[in-house]
Amino acid sequence: MTPSHPLGTAAREGARVVQVDAEVIRSAPAGIYQHLTLVAPGIAELARPGQFVAAAIGDEHSSMLLRRSFSIHRVSPQGAYGGTVEIVVAAHGPGTEQLLALPTGARVNLIGPLGRPFPVPQEPVACVLVGGGYGSAPLFWLADVLRERGCHVEIVLGAASRDRLFGVLEGRRSADGVTITTDDGSEGSKGWVSDVLPELITRTGASVIYGCGPMGMLRSLHEAAQEHGIVAQVAVEEAMACGIGICMTCVMPVRDATGTTKMVRSCVEGPVFRGDRVRWDAFVDGRCLVPDDALGAPEAGAR
């Protein structure tokens, strides 16, 4: 009988990413979501807002092989237990349900920090941060970083209904102003985040919009930014199998600096993209097509 082995751990010099067996030290409900705090030595010290972690479900005999990726809500490099990482989990299926039911003391094999963080402006400009549902998770940490640099920060939280909002109180602590929208009007103003953006951008003279949430919402942020001649930095939530750049499943069409569209991995080249680089036209009905003019696209008629 071969003994059972846990999943691996890794911390290679210069890699700027680690794989650790993290320990759940707190798990608390937050609306319909679950807010998990994990001791994850090495991740907290390296992470910046906008980066994410990839969590394994169970041990090496788990039937769910693919990692689940979560944007990092906050980190504390010098907690009482060592560096901690906080994530917000929503029940999407058996894998996430297993994560959000973990008791304190449970172990989670975690890889992070992954992906490119939100770029922060050199000058103390006004910024609008927009989160859809629990997509708001990384924005409060980002708000703290921006305000330390002297930026005026407005946060907009939108969701289908009140229980799907995340971080309303935290937003009031982290931002100069918080605006809330719900589709059903159960909190804040009834409607979408895009309804309140034009007035907010104009009133604050914002130079940058940061956003995280579903693709349709991110597209609306980009359009609002474009109408006001400013830039949107959007963090996408594409499905990923590995999170580390080896599976090629999380690709999306993005223009490079020369204007050439390539299918790029959102885990390593993202998850944060400039809104004006994303080929929004390719996202149709829950799928993402390969634009005909993308590098290496099949010739017309060959697909």
Add this chain to the structure above:
Amino acid sequence: MVDLSVDLAGVPLPSPMMTASGCAANGREMHRFIDITELGAFVTKSVKAAPVSGRPTPRMAETDSGMLNSIGLQGPGVAAFVEEDLAWLHSIGARVVVSIAGGTASEFAAVARRVVRSPYASAVAAIEVNISCPNVANRGLVFACEPSGSHKVITLVREEVPRGIPILAKLSPDVTDITEIAAAVVKAGAHGLTMINTLLGVAIDPVRLRPHLAATTGGLSGPAVRPVAVRAIWQVSAAMREGRVPAVPIVGAGGVRTGADALELLAAGATAVQVGTAAFNDPTAPLRVGRELADALDALGVDRLADVVGIAHEGGLR
């Protein structure tokens, strides 16, 4: 200390452990987690002559103990592969199995030529010819489904590859008789066989009730397919023992996640073992499985890995 060294068609490797093509990109990403020069060999993502965008998304669906993928051989094309990826692998001292693909037999040959004539050819331990990728627009382009197509690809590639670099043909289990394809490619000059590629599958989105993958079909991989890999290795290894297929080394691939899994493939007849989908779950898996394999052999009192290759055909350990 268990002796894990293997002879892959004349190429000595210190370890039987390899990555699997398409499951480790071209090395840099995995090298952040493990030293890929410690592998027996690093197997690159299949490269074609020109850049390939791959297929629309979703390209992936998790299934019980496995996954479906429909990446569609996304890649930079062989010129960029050689200058950026092979050059880097060469610079760190990795032993590399270069996986090549093509839409025609002559494309395979052109890609092979570019690789073996590059300044970095000394890093190339073998060429793996991916004649079995299921993610192509036309099922007729899966060369490994048909003996004469397979034979033609290997024949043309063989003309381009110098002696000393073995050619491995990667086979599909989705065929009526895998020993027939194996015989065809070995007779065409393949020095070894990699088995298995993924199995064709479909998953239906339970909410939209339409195929989950934008491309509809995808390749099934992961521990769920391991018994199919063991079966394919068993059948071809048995055919070699019976003289129906010329004897060449088999590189086992398919659902390996632990040392015990690797040992199954070896006992069925594999000389080396690739770890693919398990790396998505654990990027250290290709080396971790090697350590577990050494421990498992040690626990069984086996000193040399070579002593268990194909041992299941001989009544097992005594």
